[in-house]
Amino acid sequence: MHRTVQISLPSSDSQGLCDELAALETVVGVSLSKGISIKPPGDVVTVDVLNKGADDVLKLVRAASEKHEISVTTSEAASFIDPKNSEKIEDDVDEAIWEEMETGLRHQGRITWNFVFLMALGGAICAVGLVSEPAPQAIAFAAAGIIAPGFEPLAKIPLGAVLGRWNVSRNGAVSSLVGYAVLIASAALVMFILLKTGSVEPVELVGNPEIEHIAHPTLKELIVSGAAAFAGILIIAA
Structure with missing residues (x-):
């Protein structure tokens, strides 16, 4: 199944992380919600990623966590509908991530x-x-x-x-x-x-x-x- 990753982190680091995530080919969508996280205080980044790219997303998140307090949740997405990336979505794999x-x-x-x-x-x-x-x-x-x-x-x-x-x-x-x-x-x-x-x-x-x-x-x-x-x-x- 595809993955949705939600990351709560300080506002000072959210835009940089969004740019790094958006550069990944396996990432289908990235959204940034400013100032809505109460614990930890800051922004919330939501990432829709193909299952085979979930580890790459978590590597970037792990690197950011060394500098700031970060909270991460992962969930399975039932489907992704993106005509421009339909071929990549169809070729995705169904494997659990280590975490x-x-x-x-x-x-x-x-x-x-x-x-x-x-x-x-x-x-x-x-x-x-x-x-x-x-x-x-x-x-x-x-x-x-x-x-x-x-x-x-x-x-x-x-x-x-x-x-x-x-x-x-x-x-x-x-x-x-x-x-x-x-x-x-x-x-x-x-x-x-x-x-x-x-x-x-x-x-x-x-x-x-x-x-x-x-x-x-x-x-x-x-x-x-x-x-x-x-x-x-x-x-x-x-």
Whole structure:
């Protein structure tokens, strides 16, 4: 999707930034509203830019932020109608920008009660799946993968490294450790209850072929796992 970037900045720097933004080929429109920003005080610059040029816009904004107090918001524009630039608009790409990915993962990968409970529920479902027949087992594993939000914290680790935001990587690592510790503890507790109540026999767990696949993955399992992980990254970046 195309992007609209709104920048609040001091009046002394707004015109210069507008001139730099207007010079970018991927910028479709620039507007300047004088004196309407209350916090931070100053002007508001609104930029309509093609998605592939959003990073160039944010680079200019980042350079301006080193000199002045600036507030920036980004949003997706449903469509741009500009007959003179129709070819450029049609050739635009649909990718998330780094800042939006970081913001999305920041909210999704935090340690909250919802996060903890969902990881625990995912672990409980996995435990039942390990001692189920093949069809219910596949359903249980798929359901646990959807319910347990374990991917987003892991994705924050490389994203923080790419952006040089080590606090993002650290938060992702902590969330992953806490989340998967809860998942494992929940799965162990459910399995303990199933065994103690006689609902399952130990042989059902030990003799389950899926246990062997998890403990000693073959190339087939590694390909499926790697492809799924890569697909998750592409979904976040889309």
